[in-house]
Amino acid sequence: MQFKDKFVDLSSSKVMGILNVTPDSFSDGGAYNQLDLALRQVQRMIDEGASFIDIGGESTRPGAQAVTEQQELDRVVPVIEAINNRFDTVISVDTSKAKVMQQAVAAGAGLINDIRALQEDGALLVATAAQVPVCLMHMQGQPSTMQTEPSYEDVVANVYQFLQQRISACIQAGIGQQNIIIDPGFGFGKSLVHNYQLLANLEQLLPLNVAILAGVSRKSMIGTLLNRSVDERLAGSVGAAMLAAQQGAKIIRVHDVQETVDALQVLNMMNAYKENRNER
Ligand code: YH5
Numbered sequence: 001m002q003f004k005d006k007f008v009d010l011s012s013s014k015v016m017g018i019l020n021v022t023p024d025s026f027s028d029g030g031a032y033n034q035l036d037l038a039l040r041q042v043q044r045m046i047d048e049g050a051s052f053i054d055i056g057g058e059s060t061r062p063g064a065q066a067v068t069e070q071q072e073l074d075r076v077v078p079v080i081e082a083i084n085n086r087f088d089t090v091i092s093v094d095t096s097k098a099k100v101m102q103q104a105v106a107a108g109a110g111l112i113n114d115i116r117a118l119q120e121d122g123a124l125l126v127a128t129a130a131q132v133p134v135c136l137m138h139m140q141g142q143p144s145t146m147q148t149e150p151s152y153e154d155v156v157a158n159v160y161q162f163l164q165q166r167i168s169a170c171i172q173a174g175i176g177q178q179n180i181i182i183d184p185g186f187g188f189g190k191s192l193v194h195n196y197q198l199l200a201n202l203e204q205l206l207p208l209n210v211a212i213l214a215g216v217s218r219k220s221m222i223g224t225l226l227n228r229s230v231d232e233r234l235a236g237s238v239g240a241a242m243l244a245a246q247q248g249a250k251i252i253r254v255h256d257v258q259e260t261v262d263a264l265q266v267l268n269m270m271n272a273y274k275e276n277r278n279e280r
Helices: 031-047 069-086 098-107 123-130 155-173 192-200 202-208 220-226 234-246 257-272
Strands: 014-020 052-056 090-094 111-114 134-137 180-183 211-214 249-254
Touching: 014 031, 014 257, 031 052, 031 069, 052 069, 052 111, 069 090, 069 098, 090 098, 098 111, 098 123, 111 123, 123 155, 134 155, 155 180, 155 192, 155 202, 192 202, 192 220, 192 234, 202 211, 211 234, 220 234, 234 249, 234 257, 249 257
Parallel strands: 014 052, 014 249, 052 090, 090 111, 111 134, 134 180, 180 211, 211 249
Antiparallel strands: none
């Protein structure tokens, strides 16, 4: 799959490393320190085998403050520019705002990752004009309230239908099917059971005929199940990443790059010797 000027071979699953540039993820420091810290983190994730670096300036935690367009631009654009000047990894921008998408792509981003699936004002238009792949994620509700009482008749069917509609909207707007990635949105308006219903049936999204991205790293679907704090969720996260990849997820969004790359290499090696490989 082509991401602007960079190609990533998705015949086997690849890792997207998460870089957070929201201020609460840094203890303190001026702009230089933050940029320097971000670049060190990126260098490490690339060394560990990340194929993508995902940069988001909006916190989606329940109770987190809304971020203005200007705040998001100030957080994200200088970091993308700096990464683009130093590294040749694919930069993914995690945003829902049209103007942030536009400026991020102008600064070097090769993928637009939108948890709101290009439904905000102007987003679909800007993403189409940007001529880079887009990731469309499913969410029920809005981040501030989405975990209060998630409810579905059939979560897998709901996610499938929503993503199918968003794929259609993108194709109608002029985005090529080959430039579309979908994501069931683990943890976004889903109970523990909903998340595992989705993980168990991830393969059911394959008929949509676009690449699948999965993000389970350190999420509450791991921590709540295991009763583990955020920094004790590595094994559970890597296990869930493997299960998603085994069902056809081509991009795995993670905090722990090295460990996930190692695990996926084991899966890829096994799959290379599988007798009856059709799609995957
Ligand atoms: C995603 O799944 N997630 S931000 C709660 C946690 C840990 C991590 C401690 N952006 C996704 O990473 N974009 C985010 O519990 C995303 N897919 C895509 N495409 C949330 C996050 C997280 C939340």
